[in-house]
Amino acid sequence: MDEFLGKKYVLTDSENFEDYLVYLDLSYIARKVALRLNQAHVLIKNEDGTYTFQFLSTMANSSITFKPGEEFEEVKADGVKVKALIVFEGNKMIHTQTSDDGKVSRHEREFFIDKMIVTTTADGLDKIVKRNFIVEQQ
Incomplete structure (x- = not known):
């Protein structure tokens, strides 16, 4: 993952993101x-x-600070606390969030030199969310 550290990945487009926000209530x-x-x-x-x-x-x-492979408490941007786990697999950062109501979301961030693709799935959500980011040139 070292080659992706410190790069600023900027959102360019999304698919089904609003559906995910509805799922989150x-x-x-x-x-x-x-x-x-x-x-x-x-x-x-x-x-x-x-x-x-x-x-x-x-x-x-x-921001969230974590140690890969160790569960931690995360407070999401909407203020909801979840149990979170982040692991690295090759060029992927897999981020699983479990809320108190049992909803489980999985954000798979696939890093590349010039872009990042985020694929989000969730138990009970019948769509796959895709968000595309490009590296901001400094």
Whole structure:
């Protein structure tokens, strides 16, 4: 994963993302705001062996710090706490979130030198969400 560290991946387009937001029970206004965010993601490796994954946008920024393969508590952008687990498999970062109501979401981020493709699936969601990001040139 080292070759993908520190790169800023900027959202270019999405498929079925609003359907996922409906699945998460976000309000109409919250969904519309989420759909309009100019999102970017950055993965950083920390000196202590943990990683920080940053979610950047024009309205708000957030981040999660994790150790691959170890479950942790995550507070999502919508304020919901979930149990999360992130593992690396080759050029993929697989992020599983389980909420208290039993909903399980899986975000598979596939990193490339010039882009990142995020595929999201969830128990009970009958669609696959695809989000495409490109590397912002510095």
